[in-house]
Amino acid sequence: MFEHVELDLPAKLKREEIDGKRYYRLPDDDVTKLVSITTVTSFQSRKSIAKWRRKVGEAEANKISSRAASRGTDMHTLVEHYLKNEPIPEKQPLSEFLFKFAKPKLNNLNKIHALEKSLYSKRLGVAGTVDCIAEYNGELAIVDFKTSKEPKPREWIENYFVQAVGYACMLYELTGISVKKLVIIMSCENGECAVYEEYDKQKYIRLLMQYIRNWKEFNE
Numbered sequence: 001m002f003e004h005v006e007l008d009l010p011a012k013l014k015r016e017e018i019d020g021k022r023y024y025r026l027p028d029d030d031v032t033k034l035v036s037i038t039t040v041t042s043f044q045s046r047k048s049i050a051k052w053r054r055k056v057g058e059a060e061a062n063k064i065s066s067r068a069a070s071r072g073t074d075m076h077t078l079v080e081h082y083l084k085n086e087p088i089p090e091k092q093p094l095s096e097f098l099f100k101f102a103k104p105k106l107n108n109l110n111k112i113h114a115l116e117k118s119l120y121s122k123r124l125g126v127a128g129t130v131d132c133i134a135e136y137n138g139e140l141a142i143v144d145f146k147t148s149k150e151p152k153p154r155e156w157i158e159n160y161f162v163q164a165v166g167y168a169c170m171l172y173e174l175t176g177i178s179v180k181k182l183v184i185i186m187s188c189e190n191g192e193c194a195v196y197e198e199y200d201k202q203k204y205i206r207l208l209m210q211y212i213r214n215w216k217e218f219n220e
Contacts, residue, residue, distance in 0.1 A: 119170035
């Protein structure tokens, strides 16, 4: 049984799509819109994604992207039920396999502060939905759950850590709570479950600020 910790966080923020980009409305302000942190990090990767789509072809790229999105959504659902100490729903066999591979790593989590909760930062102008805030091996962390065909080299997942540190900044602004580290749990179709941990938050805060500047220069 996972232990849960009470944490006063905003109610679920309203989402809005503008020109294919996700924004969030603040709970006490129906005018201000904050861009999604995932939109900002995806913008940073746009050139490499476009290059990959040209390489594999649009039809194949759409097929792979759709499969990955479905796989990831199902995996998140299974993980959320598990960490809430709830019965596990039936999903597609692939998602169930990925969840099985991830369970030993998920069991390192405890004192869960948040699951799929809205966060935002007025200072940074971003908002989003964090996968998990919990202790991982006894240290408070922002935890993100990913799926993949196989583990990715650490240098390929810079944007994952940037997104995670964005949530860490939002959490600190809203509550004054500082996490110790950033954790990415990646369950893979080849049967591995990779865990990437990062303690150097300042490095990724600097990158986050650069990501946000790049986004604003292009879109404002």
